[in-house]
Amino acid sequence: MNKPFFKVINKDPGTKARTGQLQTAHGLIETPVFMPVGTQGTVKGCSPDELRESGSQIILGNTYHLYLRPGHKLIEKAGGLQEFSGWRDPMLTDSGGYQVFSLADLRKVYEDGVVFKSHLDGSSHRFTPESATDIQMSLGSDIMMVLDECPPYPCSAEYAAESVERTSRWAKQCLDKFRNTELKHGYAQALFAIVQGSTIPALRKRSAEALIAMDFPGYAIGGLSIGEPKPVLFEIVELVASLLPCDKPRYLMGMGKPKDIVEGIALGVDMFDCVLPTRNGRKGQVFTWQGPMNVKNAEYKEDGRPIDENCRCYACRNFTRAYIRHLIHVEEMLGRRLASLHNIYFYHDLVRKCREQIKNSTFVTWKNDFLTNYSTTVKSFTN
Amino acid sequence: MNKPFFKVINKDPGTKARTGQLQTAHGLIETPVFMPVGTQGTVKGCSPDELRESGSQIILGNTYHLYLRPGHKLIEKAGGLQEFSGWRDPMLTDSGGYQVFSLADLRKVYEDGVVFKSHLDGSSHRFTPESATDIQMSLGSDIMMVLDECPPYPCSAEYAAESVERTSRWAKQCLDKFRNTELKHGYAQALFAIVQGSTIPALRKRSAEALIAMDFPGYAIGGLSIGEPKPVLFEIVELVASLLPCDKPRYLMGMGKPKDIVEGIALGVDMFDCVLPTRNGRKGQVFTWQGPMNVKNAEYKEDGRPIDENCRCYACRNFTRAYIRHLIHVEEMLGRRLASLHNIYFYHDLVRKCREQIKNSTFVTWKNDFLTNYSTTVKSFTN
Numbered sequence: 001m002n003k004p005f006f007k008v009i010n011k012d013p014g015t016k017a018r019t020g021q022l023q024t025a026h027g028l029i030e031t032p033v034f035m036p037v038g039t040q041g042t043v044k045g046c047s048p049d050e051l052r053e054s055g056s057q058i059i060l061g062n063t064y065h066l067y068l069r070p071g072h073k074l075i076e077k078a079g080g081l082q083e084f085s086g087w088r089d090p091m092l093t094d095s096g097g098y099q100v101f102s103l104a105d106l107r108k109v110y111e112d113g114v115v116f117k118s119h120l121d122g123s124s125h126r127f128t129p130e131s132a133t134d135i136q137m138s139l140g141s142d143i144m145m146v147l148d149e150c151p152p153y154p155c156s157a158e159y160a161a162e163s164v165e166r167t168s169r170w171a172k173q174c175l176d177k178f179r180n181t182e183l184k185h186g187y188a189q190a191l192f193a194i195v196q197g198s199t200i201p202a203l204r205k206r207s208a209e210a211l212i213a214m215d216f217p218g219y220a221i222g223g224l225s226i227g228e229p230k231p232v233l234f235e236i237v238e239l240v241a242s243l244l245p246c247d248k249p250r251y252l253m254g255m256g257k258p259k260d261i262v263e264g265i266a267l268g269v270d271m272f273d274c275v276l277p278t279r280n281g282r283k284g285q286v287f288t289w290q291g292p293m294n295v296k297n298a299e300y301k302e303d304g305r306p307i308d309e310n311c312r313c314y315a316c317r318n319f320t321r322a323y324i325r326h327l328i329h330v331e332e333m334l335g336r337r338l339a340s341l342h343n344i345y346f347y348h349d350l351v352r353k354c355r356e357q358i359k360n361s362t363f364v365t366w367k368n369d370f371l372t373n374y375s376t377t378v379k380s381f382t383n
Numbered sequence: 384m385n386k387p388f389f390k391v392i393n394k395d396p397g398t399k400a401r402t403g404q405l406q407t408a409h410g411l412i413e414t415p416v417f418m419p420v421g422t423q424g425t426v427k428g429c430s431p432d433e434l435r436e437s438g439s440q441i442i443l444g445n446t447y448h449l450y451l452r453p454g455h456k457l458i459e460k461a462g463g464l465q466e467f468s469g470w471r472d473p474m475l476t477d478s479g480g481y482q483v484f485s486l487a488d489l490r491k492v493y494e495d496g497v498v499f500k501s502h503l504d505g506s507s508h509r510f511t512p513e514s515a516t517d518i519q520m521s522l523g524s525d526i527m528m529v530l531d532e533c534p535p536y537p538c539s540a541e542y543a544a545e546s547v548e549r550t551s552r553w554a555k556q557c558l559d560k561f562r563n564t565e566l567k568h569g570y571a572q573a574l575f576a577i578v579q580g581s582t583i584p585a586l587r588k589r590s591a592e593a594l595i596a597m598d599f600p601g602y603a604i605g606g607l608s609i610g611e612p613k614p615v616l617f618e619i620v621e622l623v624a625s626l627l628p629c630d631k632p633r634y635l636m637g638m639g640k641p642k643d644i645v646e647g648i649a650l651g652v653d654m655f656d657c658v659l660p661t662r663n664g665r666k667g668q669v670f671t672w673q674g675p676m677n678v679k680n681a682e683y684k685e686d687g688r689p690i691d692e693n694c695r696c697y698a699c700r701n702f703t704r705a706y707i708r709h710l711i712h713v714e715e716m717l718g719r720r721l722a723s724l725h726n727i728y729f730y731h732d733l734v735r736k737c738r739e740q741i742k743n744s745t746f747v748t749w750k751n752d753f754l755t756n757y758s759t760t761v762k763s764f765t766n
Contacts, residue, residue, distance in 0.1 A: 042710060042717045048701075070709040074685060078705060086701050302457060318431075318469050322461060326453040327425060333716050334425045 055348030080140025277343030291375030313345035399651035438731030463523025660726030674758030696728035
């Protein structure tokens with residue numbers, strides 16, 4: 001279970017960036033990696049084949065959503081999330097914690113877990129470290145996450161400190177539960193811990209140290225990208241990444257603008273996930289090597305070019321901006337799908353380029369060029 | 384333009400069924416053929432590649448919708464509907480007449496055309512026989528339809544008679560406009576006439592004779608599947624099919640339950656279109672060789688079988704009823720897409736089997752078996 005399954009392959013001489021390989025039961029993952037989010041057992045708009053063709057190596061599932069519908073027991077009986085969904089490559093599930101904490105008024109934190117009301121029907125449910133682990137063992141994800149508490153930003157130092165204690169205690173309970181429970185699908189699963197501590201360096205350090213002492217196979221940086229200023233975010237990422245063991249994968253949860261991912265990689269992060277490629281894609285917001293653009297804009301009405309002339313994705317190989325604009329405009333599924341596919345491909349291409357540059361020790365120059373060129377010539381919808 | 388482009392290949396000895404080949408500028412079509420409906424320049428939920436893989440030979444576009452958004456001039460500039468949409472195989476467009484007549488309170492018929500208000504913004508527009516032809520020449524469909532008037536069911540004999548006169552006069556105007564206008568895309572387009580006359584045999588006969596005298600390359604039977612009893616529908620189809628020239632393709636507009644298509648083929652119809660496969664698919668209503676089923680039903684919750692075990696479509700090769708049920712239940716695009724793809728494949732498979740049976744002179748026996756087996760073992764959502 002807890003065997004070392006991560007290997008650093010290349011280290012960039014100019015930054016903390018590195019490439020690595022993560023060996024999971026469903027396949028090998030080249031890091032740095034971007035993980036598309038498949039909340040309800042599907043990455044919105046994309047089939048498993050399309051994800052593979054787009055370069056996806058691993059996708060996420062959300063425990064909170066899958067627990068509610070169709071239910072983890074049903075997925076367990078179907079042979080796990082991979083069998084159920086037809087995505088037979090690696091999967092990661094969150095613990096449900098983040099989603100539950102986002103429910104705000106609908107949940108209450110206790111020492112032994114969290115009680116929440118379903119956003120669907122208001123029914124009452126409880127997640128404990130043990131049940132969150134058990135549910136993920138039913139789902140059969142290759143990488144599971146501990147139940148953590150993600151405090152809001154800003155929050156008081158007292159609350160953040162309490163929350164770090166709780167997160168550490170829960171992490172231990174998850175680990176114990178995991179070690180004492182028989183695997184449900186016969187293949188290895190790995191449990192990652194999550195470093196919390198808001199934006200307070202001393203608390204982040206305390207959290208990281210407590211979790212490192214428990215020897216998890218991988219560590220996530222949680223509680224960021226929730227409203228704190230960007231420099232603060234990177235300061236915390238840099239600090240935590242420097243504290244985490246070099247030989248374990250580092251996963252920065254939920255952060256995902258292209259520039260931020262490149263910065264995160266430079267700070268030594270190996271894994272990223274974000275809903276931006278699909279969520280923005282559905283609205284016609286697409287990413288190009290010159291920056292983000294809104295393909296719904298009138299200026300693309302008769303534009304016969306692909307979204308990005310340097311992109312080899314399915315959408316760019318086959319369809320024009322004018323057509324995708326029309327589809328999104330008239331609310332056709334195919335438009336949302338093509339924009340999502342393009343964005344996912346773009347993100348994978350971005351991290352693939354980072355891996356290549358790290359391997360060639362040219363990452364610093366490439367990174368500076370990318371940051372300069374990105375967002376200069378195309379009208380942006382965000383930065 | 385008006386060259387004979389249709390060839391009957393096989394005639395069934397026991398019915399009026401026949402197989403044929405329709406040679407269009409964008410490819411050869413084997414008939415009988417089912418044509419999926421791509422209202423806004425896309426068959427809802429499906430990419431051009433998926434349609435081809437599902438067996439689609441020709442798809443429809445709706446002139447009314449495309450005229451409003453993105454506009455026929457934009458599509459003309461893009462090189463026609465095929466270039467614009469990436470579906471580079473044959474396309475048929477309706478004239479917009481049916482959709483405009485469905486607007487009821489929003490339109491008014493004049494002798495020279497129809498004035499209507501857009502369902503989108505209430506803006507006022509006018510279609511004349513000439514403009515409907517011109518718009519379709521801009522769209523560049525392989526098969527265009529004349530502007531006709533589709534009277535409601537029931538309607539008075541007087542109104543039906545007036546409407547037949549108008550439809551004949553408009554057909555002539557469309558033909559003249561078409562013959563006197565230079566092709567906009569350099570490839571051949573064919574203009575089909577539409578037989579009207581409500582459910583009154585004498586009017587249907589009058590309509591058919593008037594249109595046959597104008598020598599169109601193909602004829603549609605319009606004004607049916609709008610509420611009249613099924614026996615009446617088939618009586619009219621049988622009558623009109625028997626009046627139409629044997630060497631021209633016959634297209635029964637908008638009728639599309641599987642049993643009805645098989646009956647229509649037995650009466651000598653060559654072409655069908657219907658929104659059922661996609662519209663019902665989006666709600667989880669799927670077709671199987673044992674009849675229609677609603678994959679959303681609780682009984683399929685843990686069903687690990689494909690929608691139809693005898694189906695070779697993409698959805699059935701890769702996904703279970705349980706997974707598709709979940710996706711439709713939680714309103715994921717992929718569910719709507721898989722069910723639509725399955726249904727389209729089913730319809731193509733159905734007419735492919737009909738072609739095969741006609742070729743082997745075994746159509747009557749096969750038809751009786753199909754009608755007996757269909758809708759017996761699976762709970763139906765409709766009959």
